[in-house]
Amino acid sequence: MRARMLGVLLCLALAQSPAEAADKQVRLAYVEWADAVVATNILKQVLEEKGYQVKTIPLAAAAMWQAVATGDADASVAAWLPLTQAAYYDKLKNRLELIGPNVTGAKIGWAVPAYSSLTSIEDLKTKSAQVEGKVIGIDPGAGVMKTSEAAIKAYGLPVKLVDGSDATMTSALKDAIRQKKDIVVTAWTPHWMFARYELKYLADPKKAFGDDESVNTLARKGLKDDMPEVYAILKKFKLSIKDEEAVMAENEEKGAKPTETAAKWIAANRATVDGWLK
Incomplete structure (x- = not known):
């Protein structure tokens, strides 16, 4: 009887309360773009090393924010x-925390195969027939699509922006390069695609696409206080x-699994990962 009671007490001591269990759950939102898939899977596994239960949530960009x-x-x-x-960001900056750049x-911008005679967005004013009057795009809600529409107006281009997805865009690119x-x-x-193919960006003299961008980490308000360890990892x-780009290219290989390529990258970059966990 005494042994049984000791066993029950031990189980109770080891069991997590619902609140404690919730403290170990982390929800990561992301857009299913190739770069975000890589970064999110790496971060997920790093947090899991520290004992967190991590749920990844694929969303459209607006819904992610x-x-x-x-x-x-x-x-x-x-x-x-x-x-x-x-x-x-302008709409929601007061309701979340911008931790800062992770890339x-x-x-x-707009890219063309390296062999193309096109060198600038302005070339499309007179050479749009070379690309059948089309710029091949991705999902219509993406930021690069909105900026592309603005670029067409800014340059006065006789081209149509074609909606699609990352997959349909890269498939069209692959077919064009093959031919x-x-x-x-x-x-x-x-x-x-920059690791797989020889490409070049078209010059953008009007700066319609701006200067260099960064990919940033966002956190909900209160995360720093609720989950200081998670917050510290996100900061690093x-x-x-x-x-x-190397991991993204691996993910495009037949049979590749993002969880496995992320694990491979972590194993090969242990010192970097350990630096995030200190």
Whole structure:
């Protein structure tokens, strides 16, 4: 009987209360762009090393920002600033915390194959026929699409921005390169297509796409107090463009799993990861 009671007491001592269990749950919101998939999977596994239960929540860009602002998500490492997602930041900045960049030297714009005779966005005023009067884009709600529409107006271009997705855009790029044809696609760095293909950005003399961007970490209000360890890791979490693009390219290989490529990167970059956890 005494042994049984000791066993019950031990189980009670080890069991987490609902509040304690909730303290170990972290919700990460992200957009299903190739770079955000890489960063979110790496961060998820790093937090799991520290004993957290991590739920990743794929959302559209606007919904991602909203989820962090309302506290439905604890954090995100997929916020592009100062231009791409400026509208979301301006609307919600008082309801969330911008921790800061996790990737620097990011960029958005229009890209073409390296062999293309096009060198500037202005070239499309007279050479739009080379690309059938089209700029191949991604999902219509994306920041790069809104900026692309503004660029078409700013330059007065006789081209149409074609809605699609990251997958349809890169598929069109692949087909054009295979046939050695001209094509203009909406582009951003980091992206695996720059690791896979020889590409170049079109010059943007009017700065319609702004200067360099950064990919930033967002946190819900109160995270610093509720989860100081998680907050500290988020503050230190940083990736290089080269690393992200390499993992993104791996994710595009047949049969690749983002969880496995993230684990491989963590194993190969243990010193960096340990620095986040100190």
